[in-house]
Amino acid sequence: xxxxxxxxxxxxxxxxxxxxxxxxxxxxxxxxxxxxxxxxxxxxxxxxxxxxxxxxxxxxxxxxxxxxxxxxxxxxxxxxxxxxxxxxxxxxxxxxxxxxxxxxxxxxxxxxxxxxxxxxxxxxxxxxxxxxxxxxxxxxxxxxxxxxxxxxxxxxxxxxxxxxxxxxxxxxxxxxxxxxxxxxxxxxxxxxxxxxxxxxxxxxxxxxxxxxxxxxxxxxxxxxxxxxxxxxxxxxxxxxxxxxxxxxxxxxxxxxxxxxxxxxxxxxxxxx
Amino acid sequence: xxxxxxxxxxxxxxxxxxxxxxxxxxxxxxxxxxxxxxxxxxxxxxxxxxxxxxxxxxxxxxxxxxxxxxxxxxxxxxxxxxxxxxxxxxxxxxxxxxxxxxxxxxxxxxxxxxxxxxxxxxxxxxxxxxxxxxxxxxxxxxxxxxxxxxxxxxxxxxxxxxxxxxxxxxxxxxxxxxxxxxxxxxxxxxxxxxxxxxxxxxxxxxxxxxxxxxxxxxxxxxxxxxxxxxxxxxxxxxxxxxxxxxxxxxxxxxxxxxxxxxxxxxxxxxxxxxxxxxxxxxxxxxxxxxxxxxxxx
Numbered sequence: 001x002x003x004x005x006x007x008x009x010x011x012x013x014x015x016x017x018x019x020x021x022x023x024x025x026x027x028x029x030x031x032x033x034x035x036x037x038x039x040x041x042x043x044x045x046x047x048x049x050x051x052x053x054x055x056x057x058x059x060x061x062x063x064x065x066x067x068x069x070x071x072x073x074x075x076x077x078x079x080x081x082x083x084x085x086x087x088x089x090x091x092x093x094x095x096x097x098x099x100x101x102x103x104x105x106x107x108x109x110x111x112x113x114x115x116x117x118x119x120x121x122x123x124x125x126x127x128x129x130x131x132x133x134x135x136x137x138x139x140x141x142x143x144x145x146x147x148x149x150x151x152x153x154x155x156x157x158x159x160x161x162x163x164x165x166x167x168x169x170x171x172x173x174x175x176x177x178x179x180x181x182x183x184x185x186x187x188x189x190x191x192x193x194x195x196x197x198x199x200x201x202x203x204x205x206x207x208x209x210x211x212x213x214x215x216x217x218x219x220x221x222x223x224x225x226x227x228x229x230x231x232x233x234x235x236x237x238x239x240x241x242x243x244x245x246x247x248x249x250x251x252x253x254x255x256x257x258x259x260x261x262x263x264x265x266x267x268x269x270x271x272x
Numbered sequence: 273x274x275x276x277x278x279x280x281x282x283x284x285x286x287x288x289x290x291x292x293x294x295x296x297x298x299x300x301x302x303x304x305x306x307x308x309x310x311x312x313x314x315x316x317x318x319x320x321x322x323x324x325x326x327x328x329x330x331x332x333x334x335x336x337x338x339x340x341x342x343x344x345x346x347x348x349x350x351x352x353x354x355x356x357x358x359x360x361x362x363x364x365x366x367x368x369x370x371x372x373x374x375x376x377x378x379x380x381x382x383x384x385x386x387x388x389x390x391x392x393x394x395x396x397x398x399x400x401x402x403x404x405x406x407x408x409x410x411x412x413x414x415x416x417x418x419x420x421x422x423x424x425x426x427x428x429x430x431x432x433x434x435x436x437x438x439x440x441x442x443x444x445x446x447x448x449x450x451x452x453x454x455x456x457x458x459x460x461x462x463x464x465x466x467x468x469x470x471x472x473x474x475x476x477x478x479x480x481x482x483x484x485x486x487x488x489x490x491x492x493x494x495x496x497x498x499x500x501x502x503x504x505x506x507x508x509x510x511x512x513x514x515x516x517x518x519x520x521x522x523x524x525x526x527x528x529x530x531x532x533x534x535x536x537x538x539x540x541x542x543x544x545x546x547x548x549x550x551x552x553x554x555x556x557x558x559x560x561x562x563x564x565x566x567x568x569x
Binding site: 115118 | 284286317320323324325326327345346348349351353355357358359360361362363364368371372373375376377378
């Protein structure tokens with residue numbers, strides 16, 4: 001083979017563009033996640049469903065004894081539908097943040113996967129899809145508990161796993177983005193305290209945001225969890241037309257933005 | 273002979289540090305090439321460049337006919353990679369680890385079971401198929417890493433320090449496994465800093481130092497070219513060793529210290545001025561130390 005003059009290869013750096021996703025690569029990563037999940041599903045299901053259920057019971061029956069109705073709903077029903085978003089958040093963002101960090105930093109799992117015919121874009125997408133699927137399922141737990149305490153089932157509730165999936169996808173990507181940006185697992189507490197907790201508390205889960213100052217109500221529009229709560233309540237009690245389309249659009253924008261950020265920064269982390 | 277792998281003028285910088293510096297490297301198909309160098313020589317970075325986990329700043333890389341980094345995915349589909357650091361899924365069993373990679377390497381469903389069985393047999397792990405990876409010994413985990421890299425029947429295997437940290441007996445077992453691979457016609461690029469490993473397994477070696485290839489060729493030819501045929505081992509107290517070393521250098525010989533002795537290299541060219549000592553054939557270790565300035569392991 002003849003030698004050719006060396007030329008700069010930097011220009012040939014593969015760009016993370018849309019359309020590079022290959023189904024076999026996504027499936028490979030998903031299969032890995034599913035096989036792994038079979039070894040720790042009990043603890044995962046427990047942690048992802050019990051905590052939101054405790055919130056539901058504590059707030060529903062604690063505050064519920066003081067406040068019977070909120071925004072026209074029975075308080076247990078109000079909180080029961082709201083904590084779906086909490087379950088989705090907890091089961092997606094923390095899994096993604098801690099899971100991704102451990103996999104690339106300590107277990108070097110991502111190095112192993114990227115040595116196979118899988119790109120960072122496919123890795124991040126498949127990981128997020130799996131976390132989102134779990135979040136969609138786990139998100140139903142508070143709803144089922146609320147039903148046991150009087151929430152009437154409705155056909156619209158069949159959409160809740162899909163709402164949870166869409167919301168969970170965005171939060172999973174957010175978690176991977178954070179894992180890629182921070183250099184120490186200890187720093188995650190900054191994100192939890194300054195981003196996750198405030199969003200969780202101002203999503204309209206435990207009280208309607210209409211009671212908040214106007215600036216807080218405006219800020220809530222940028223909180224994806226708020227849109228998730230509104231959609232779940234719509235699914236349970238009846239959708240409101242274009243307003244719900246707006247909520248879906250907000251979640252889609254959040255998911256796409258976080259997806260691209262997660263791919264970009266995880267790529268920078270994994271590819272030297 | 274067609275090439276499984278070709279690097280031309282490859283440069284990789286991390287800030288002001290040049291990890292790989294205008295590296296040329298070739299692996300002819302069906303051969304085993306040893307990438308020999310001390311820690312920090314750029315061996316692992318070279319391995320990462322070959323899987324596009326690092327992107328070269330300059331130069332050309334071609335793996336199995338695929339240009340990198342653009343066609344790296346196609347190249348990776350035909351390569352197996354054994355990393356220096358264990359990255360197994362520790363909570364999965366041996367078989368589950370292989371099944372995951374059978375999926376990642378896109379082995380069709382109908383062929384998957386046979387592929388896993390073949391890899392298990394090759395790595396002699398069939399009786400451990402249901403053992404969790406974290407319950408395996410260090411040697412078995414290494415064998416599993418190798419089995420994982422072979423599950424899809426790769427044409428080229430990249431072994432990054434495959435036996436580092438293992439005891440001599442386990443190392444011998446892995447050498448037999450790698451040798452069997454070579455016998456099957458698989459092309460191998462193996463980075464190592466163990467001289468004996470390179471000498472036993474590699475058809476040709478490339479010695480790296482400070483990111484550069486400082487010598488490349490068949491071990492015996494390289495030794496003859498750079499060191500000579502013969503060396504004299506001088507033993508004695510430290511003062512005697514220092515004296516012998518100074519005399520040899522003054523006479524134009526290369527020398528190396530090995531703790532309890534001084535090796536004077538290339539003594540077959542002596543015209544009666546060779547030091548007194550134990551004569552022995554020059555070896556790859558002499559070459560390694562001479563070219564890299566570092567003691568071999």
